[in-house]
Amino acid sequence: MARYGLTQGSRVALLGVVAFIALAGLLYRRQVTRSVMALHFPPLYENIHEQEQQLPHYKEYESKDIKYFWAANHLYGLGWGNVMQDYVMMSLLAHATNRSFVFNDYTWNADGSWYSDFNGKLIPSRIPLSAIISGPVVGGELPPEDHTPRAVSKDFFQTICPNPTILQVSEINDDYLRYDETVSAAVIFDKWVQKLNSIDDPCVQLDANNGQIFDYWIYGQKKRLLPMWPDLSESPMIKRWSWSPLIHDAYESNLHLFHLYAPPPSSELLVLDETNDTTSKEDYSQPIPGLLALHVRRGDFEPHCRKLSSIKADWNAYNSFPEFLDHFTPPEDGDHLDLYMSHCYPSIAQIVAKVKKVRLESKEPLTHLYIMTNGAMAWVEELKTALSTDGEWNHISSSRDLKLTWEQKFVAQALDMFVAQRAQVLIGNGWSSLTSNVVMLRMVNGIPSDTNRFW
Ligand SMILES: *[C@@H]1O[C@H](CO)[C@@H](O)[C@H](O)[C@H]1NC(C)=O
Numbered sequence: 001m002a003r004y005g006l007t008q009g010s011r012v013a014l015l016g017v018v019a020f021i022a023l024a025g026l027l028y029r030r031q032v033t034r035s036v037m038a039l040h041f042p043p044l045y046e047n048i049h050e051q052e053q054q055l056p057h058y059k060e061y062e063s064k065d066i067k068y069f070w071a072a073n074h075l076y077g078l079g080w081g082n083v084m085q086d087y088v089m090m091s092l093l094a095h096a097t098n099r100s101f102v103f104n105d106y107t108w109n110a111d112g113s114w115y116s117d118f119n120g121k122l123i124p125s126r127i128p129l130s131a132i133i134s135g136p137v138v139g140g141e142l143p144p145e146d147h148t149p150r151a152v153s154k155d156f157f158q159t160i161c162p163n164p165t166i167l168q169v170s171e172i173n174d175d176y177l178r179y180d181e182t183v184s185a186a187v188i189f190d191k192w193v194q195k196l197n198s199i200d201d202p203c204v205q206l207d208a209n210n211g212q213i214f215d216y217w218i219y220g221q222k223k224r225l226l227p228m229w230p231d232l233s234e235s236p237m238i239k240r241w242s243w244s245p246l247i248h249d250a251y252e253s254n255l256h257l258f259h260l261y262a263p264p265p266s267s268e269l270l271v272l273d274e275t276n277d278t279t280s281k282e283d284y285s286q287p288i289p290g291l292l293a294l295h296v297r298r299g300d301f302e303p304h305c306r307k308l309s310s311i312k313a314d315w316n317a318y319n320s321f322p323e324f325l326d327h328f329t330p331p332e333d334g335d336h337l338d339l340y341m342s343h344c345y346p347s348i349a350q351i352v353a354k355v356k357k358v359r360l361e362s363k364e365p366l367t368h369l370y371i372m373t374n375g376a377m378a379w380v381e382e383l384k385t386a387l388s389t390d391g392e393w394n395h396i397s398s399s400r401d402l403k404l405t406w407e408q409k410f411v412a413q414a415l416d417m418f419v420a421q422r423a424q425v426l427i428g429n430g431w432s433s434l435t436s437n438v439v440m441l442r443m444v445n446g447i448p449s450d451t452n453r454f455w
């Protein structure tokens with residue numbers, strides 16, 4: 001025994017030590033794994049931010065007489081839908097006054113932090129705008145015959161314009177313009193065009209502490225907002241509005257959710273023909289054939305819909321074009337909670353009935369469904385089952401089925417918007433800014449108005 005150097009007793013002891021080390025190692029690794037998980041902070045999109053600081057026209061603009069307009073009062077800490085509404089109007093204003101539009105990060109928190117807490121989850125405090133969109137609003141090209149200077153980033157503007165003329169929104173927006181329901185957005189817009197055109201300083205900024213030029217309620221007042229339509233729908237800033245390469249990548253890798261015949265990404269069939277891959281590229285200006293997209297807001301929308309009922313809110317203006325098939329007229333008086341809930345927070349039975357009606361009325365055949373929703377997983381499954389029992393859909397998918405990269409996760413709403421914008425038919429929520437922004441883009445792109453439906 002002694003020749004082997006270990007007694008029976010010490011062998012047991014050694015085994016014990018080894019087992020202990022192994023166990024400790026395992027526990028330690030779990031600890032390490034957990035620390036690594038905790039370090040998995042939201043993305044900061046550094047490369048996209050970097051690109052925004054080096055757009056090809058900057059060099060030329062450094063030595064050229066360019067005028068700029070920087071709406072430093074962009075909304076903070078609000079959903080993308082509201083922020084997008086303001087971006088649309090401010091980029092129109094810059095274009096109408098021949099000034100370079102200045103864009104900023106989509107900002108949740110402007111305190112300089114990297115991350116913010118959102119219902120117990122970490123989110124990026126700022127996302128570079130070109131992680132969400134592309135086109136002239138983030139410095140993309142305008143049509144060749146249009147000589148309006150291209151958009152620049154806030155950082156570039158601040159280098160070129162260290163001492164801009166700072167305007168107060170209240171210099172133009174008096175109570176009459178803001179509150180009087182006979183004053184259209186086009187009137188307010190024209191007053192601002194005149195104001196900006198009267199300023200020689202190339203560097204103009206709205207005071208960062210001011211409210212918006214177009215107060216949020218105007219987007220819910222069709223009589224006031226729709227007079228902007230002729231200008232808005234013809235503006236290259238909006239006609240060329242597009243989604244970011246990051247969003248387009250997310251779309252491509254989830255193609256099988258949106259297209260009838262697209263194979264799932266693991267399939268070999270998706271390998272592109274390397275000799276000529278332009279043939280397999282989809283035309284993004286065309287509708288996705290046969291797709292019916294549903295926008296179904298849940299969760300926080302329940303109390304929101306109750307509130308809309310109590311103030312008898314109208315649908316958003318872009319959801320209220322007279323040529324649409326579905327209309328909503330706010331009731332004059334009395335309690336109409338059921339009416340509001342059926343349009344704003346429809347039950348599964350109400351959704352199934354509306355989907356059936358819309359499918360029957362559609363000029364183009366509708367073959368598959370995509371449900372954009374923030375609803376709980378179990379509820380979404382219940383909805384899918386109800387929809388598939390009622391109609392013979394080729395397939396039904398939802399935003400819950402998306403496979404996204406970490407960078408795509410925090411901008412996924414834009415992917416839903418891109419898909420909804422191109423669906424053959426959309427059923428949206430009349431009070432939702434996501435729906436109304438999508439409907440606005442569908443109308444700008446000339447998609448038939450009878451394909452925009454509402455609960
Ligand atoms: C707009 O400004 C650019 C210079 O930034 C100029 O070349 C162009 O002619 C102007 N367009 C109009 C319509 O004034």
Ligand SMILES: *[C@@H]1O[C@H](CO)[C@@H](O)[C@H](O)[C@H]1NC(C)=O
Pocket residue numbers: 275276278279
């Ligand atoms: C790819 O296909 C298109 C359309 O068939 C053709 O016009 C183009 O020249 C092709 N490109 C290459 C590199 O072969």
